[in-house]
Amino acid sequence: MADTELAREREYVAGLYARLDSLREEAERELTTVRREDVGGNHQSRSERDAYARAYEDRISQLREVGERLAFGRLELIDPDADGSDLRYIGRIGLRDENLEPLLLDWRAPQARAFYQATAATPLGARARRHLTTKGRDVVRIEDEVFDSTLLDEEGTQLQGEGALLAALSAQRTGQMHDIVSTIQAEQDRVIRSDLSGVLVVQGGPGTGKTAVALHRAAYLLYTYRERLGSSGVLVVGPSRAFLQYINAVLPSLGETGVVLSSLGQLYPGVEATLEDAPAVAALKGSAEMAALVKRAVRSRQRVPEADQTLEINGEKLVLQPSLIADAMAKARESGKPYNEGRVLFVKNVLTQLTKQLTEQLRRRGSTVDEADQAYLREDIRTAYDVRVALNTAWIPLTPEKLIEDLYARPQWLTSLTGHWSKAKRELLRRDRGSEFTVSDVPLLDESAELLGDYEPGDAAKKRAEKAQRRRDIENAKNAIRNMGVDGMVSAESVVSGFAETTASLTTAERAASDRSWTYGHIVVDEAQELSPMQWRVLLRKSPLRSFTIVGDVAQASSAASSTSWDATLSPLIGENWRLEELTVNYRTPSQIVDAAERVAHANGLTVTRSRSVRTTEWPVSADETTTDARLVDRTLQLAHEMAASGGTVAVIAPASRTAELADALAESFGNDAGAGVAGLSRTVALLEPPEAKGLEFDSVVVVSPAGIVAENTRGASALYVAMTRSTQRLALVLSPGEEPPAGL
């Protein structure tokens, strides 16, 4: 019986691949034809041809991408579908046969929901669910669940496709996160399919799949709201570059390439910050009071001179009175425009007044000055050296970089703005000109840019014109897509990004990433407990509609500027307007390791989010004492070798004070198979400090000097908890000389 069923599924899946191949060949033929067409020289017809070509290219690459695991599930329905079939196959993309009858349903389609959420208690119209495990293009195993409460005990309904799930979970790690479409669990699916609008907070302990769920949600939203999100884009924010490297294959494997991934240090275009400030500095720069300081700083760069100034214009002398400057400033400010754009108005106002003054002066002396002469006079005034100096002294054009750099490098100016601060507090910001910007400077640059506006105000008009052109191109592309009958498979946005000769030839993602003022249709924030109030301000500006998925674990908060409760973080920003979902099952960490990490956390006074582990490990958690620093290094190396020999990835997580000697020892012993920081993620052994390990996972983990980790990190107990929960198989602690095993172990 089982064999017949397996044979049947093999045949069905082979049929799906045959259809996939024929669709791809068909699209390739169409593409060749379109490319050969001679469309003459005008922009409109070329852009239409490009639209067709791009649509076919997108479709071809989508059909190529799916490669393996095209289909992974089947629902048996109680009542046949509208098309008369009682079987519904679920896969990575949707496929139809020549008569447009459905063959395979995209996992994100509404009718696929039952595959993830049906239980014996609520079967959602399904009689049974089948998981197909494939290897290459072949089905190698099937696993059935029947939704008949008389056939199942209570426990049986808890995990879906348990065999497929456990197989996925026990696979060795590769240093890159993989998609989980075939084994998404019901509580995760509810989060993934939650409504687009509003702020959704997903709270869960380590390993509960928050990151996986957040990324699948991004793919789900793009599929479900393609029209809306295709043009505005989705932003995914993660804590570090290492983390982005870890997750960056997931969305492309789900067929979604239009998502902008950004670390907190990359949120301001043009700056790639990786440097972290000392905790006290980061905490100050991240605090909300910095917004007020930046505002005061910008305002203070508009200065009314104290005394009259004499200006020389082509031999004529004019007196510039402080009141004239003050009036022109007040008028410019009334416009409510950002600083640099306001300056343009200010300059115009001053020039008008000075032209009037000069005209009167000349007329008093008997000259006749008509309107044409006045225009020349105005130009003379505008270009006169004295006038330029006077205007710049009163209101100098500024870039955000210059403003922030000056704020740190000019102690007197900072003091004049922060009279109420202590000297020590001001000292925290002190830095020389030319210093590299840090991750916590990024929100300050963005805040400044918001207040300053475009440095070249003419750019704003150019940008508006480009946007209008892009809107027209998108309309054309939509028509083209409708005409060619591939509606729903490719977006007009991706088509437009293929246009060779328009200003809009970038993808939405590329355009969004390079435009600071871009507003996204949805923002996903991972490890969100780490964000400072200033970082939140940047993200809120990027989503005026407040459509967010915020995932994290407040118990893992470890940065100095982060918060320990969602309410405390979010209520000052968005009040009560957010909804909470919780994830409760730990898919990463075996129960022995979870227990050990939780006991240590409790003993350190940390409240952790409890989760139920679905796995166990054959390895007990060990804690080895060492007598000298040299032995600590030797024992770490020995463990790393043992772990590497059993296959998979290894992380050595150590306090900063120990990483230099460990890096040397690992390099000597493992050569190119070991690396520190981001470089280590593609090697067998990675050496990391606890903040770098955030969000990542490895088959085996050595935590070096737990006491050192607690002592050297801000919120040290939390840093140790993060370090201890990174392993999927084996966890070993190596204690430094004289160090007691962590309390609670």
Ligand SMILES: Nc1ncnc2c1ncn2[C@@H]1O[C@H](COP(=O)(O)OP(=O)(O)OP(=O)(O)O)[C@@H](O)[C@H]1O
């Ligand atoms: N439904 C699932 N099927 C298969 N694997 C899963 C599933 N859910 C989670 N996983 C796996 O469990 C591991 C942990 O997931 P993830 O990194 O998303 O957890 P997290 O909650 O973000 O953890 P942390 O808080 O420690 O960053 C990953 O390897 C992920 O692929």
